[in-house]
Amino acid sequence: MMNDKIPEYLIIDVDGVMTTGQFLYSVEGKEYKVFGPHDNDGIKLIRNHIKIVFVTADKRGFPISHKRIVDDMHHELFLVSEGDRLSYIDSTFGLEQSAYIGDGFYDAPILKKCLCGIAPSNARVEARNAADFVTDSKSGEGAVLDACLYLINRYFGGVEIQ
């Protein structure tokens, strides 16, 4: 049966959720991340229903994620290590008030304990097993649009298409 409580926050992990998880290295270090289509359409559909925040544990690639999420998409992005993420989310937003999209080994306990946990189809098996919903799409191929449509249908009365 569906949970009646409606999440106040949608917390989205960047790497492996908004990106394919892969990064391009040159002799200069980590230079590129691979973002995909469709996800921004989903974020636009849901942003009036829920407060959206992004988290990342990638210190070295933080400037790249910042450029995309903060400068270009105008959302908030927090740098939180994997080990601190569960307690950070709980103390800052409240696990019980949050929907969370994550893909990694250390996301599994967050996905299990938050109000609504979602994992991309190519997430770690530990994350997929802990999630309430696994998207049809892979990360970097529309997983976040899938997640947004799921949340809109579950909590916010569905989407009206033209």
Place this chain on the structure above:
Amino acid sequence: MMNDKIPEYLIIDVDGVMTTGQFLYSVEGKEYKVFGPHDNDGIKLIRNHIKIVFVTADKRGFPISHKRIVDDMHHELFLVSEGDRLSYIDSTFGLEQSAYIGDGFYDAPILKKCLCGIAPSNARVEARNAADFVTDSKSGEGAVLDACLYLINRYFGGVEIQ
């Protein structure tokens, strides 16, 4: 049964149709899009039968698409937002005169209302469900050649191979 009316325009969405849909971000922003093989072969096969135009909703990546489509492939490219695309196509080319290849959530109504709607195999489910034809190939892996061969076989008497 096949539609007897022959399209005058072939309108091709760039991102997710001519490209994989993915883009590479650095600290400088969106820098690369991933185009694939085969599609130019398809465009050369059909260009004497139909007027080809390209559309994109990607403002930030427009200079990249312009370099590929206009400077290097010598086709017309129009920047039209997703929300305006249906009415833009209808008023400029006429939906009833147009074949359209698109992959996104907002392409679904266009694909449904145009004369012949085509979606790559990795398009959003909403686009695939709205299309007359779904290609065997993914975008960036020959979807546009598939689409051109389909249109040539359906409307223009088929292809002669050596």
Place this chain on the structure above:
Amino acid sequence: MMNDKIPEYLIIDVDGVMTTGQFLYSVEGKEYKVFGPHDNDGIKLIRNHIKIVFVTADKRGFPISHKRIVDDMHHELFLVSEGDRLSYIDSTFGLEQSAYIGDGFYDAPILKKCLCGIAPSNARVEARNAADFVTDSKSGEGAVLDACLYLINRYFGGVEIQ
């Protein structure tokens, strides 16, 4: 039954055979091609048995292919358009003396007419249908090693592994 005649030339298309077929575009144009692992191992295994030459139809990306194939791998590379390729190969090397690895729509007649035609598993359907052998691996993921092992087993007495 196996063909008794042994090919003198192994002609390898670059794009979509040695690469994934995809290329990265920036505002500066075509900048990167994606090569893969394993293929050089195959070329080293077969190079004492057969004369290897590479062909490409990609004018704009020729300097990239040249850097990889000629400068770094020390093989010959010829720029030949798709339309001219069949007659070029026949007049220069002889189709009946050549094994050919190709992936495109216009490679189909060459694959059919050469002594031994090979297509990567992700080649165009027209190329796969025309080939004597379709590799297990995709291009950019070891298709050329697969092809070399096939040729060594068929014509050159097999490979001895340690």
Place this chain on the structure above:
Amino acid sequence: MMNDKIPEYLIIDVDGVMTTGQFLYSVEGKEYKVFGPHDNDGIKLIRNHIKIVFVTADKRGFPISHKRIVDDMHHELFLVSEGDRLSYIDSTFGLEQSAYIGDGFYDAPILKKCLCGIAPSNARVEARNAADFVTDSKSGEGAVLDACLYLINRYFGGVEIQ
């Protein structure tokens, strides 16, 4: 039945194990390799149990691998050609003391002769057939985390998740 002897070394091939195996070429040559998510999580989980070293046969791309493995991940990296790798590992670390993760044609004999051989799911068939364990994930998509979890479960008493 499980082998009772516990490996002292975990030797990890870089290309095709820590990366997708693919590399991006420009007119300047080999410029980028594609690393993936999750693997560093696995290395952190196992590094207190076993001595970890990396090997690569890629001379031309060595500075890129060095940047990632040595400068950024703070591990040891050895440049050893494919032909020398088996004897190098045996004389330096001892095959009987080593777990090895490799993906290539020339890794097959090492995988067979070492204490515990592991291949990513997209490794060459020769490597997969020679390995004790084939990961669920592809290289560049978490194969090394899979391998580390396997080794921890087999030799080091399993992982405790929160």
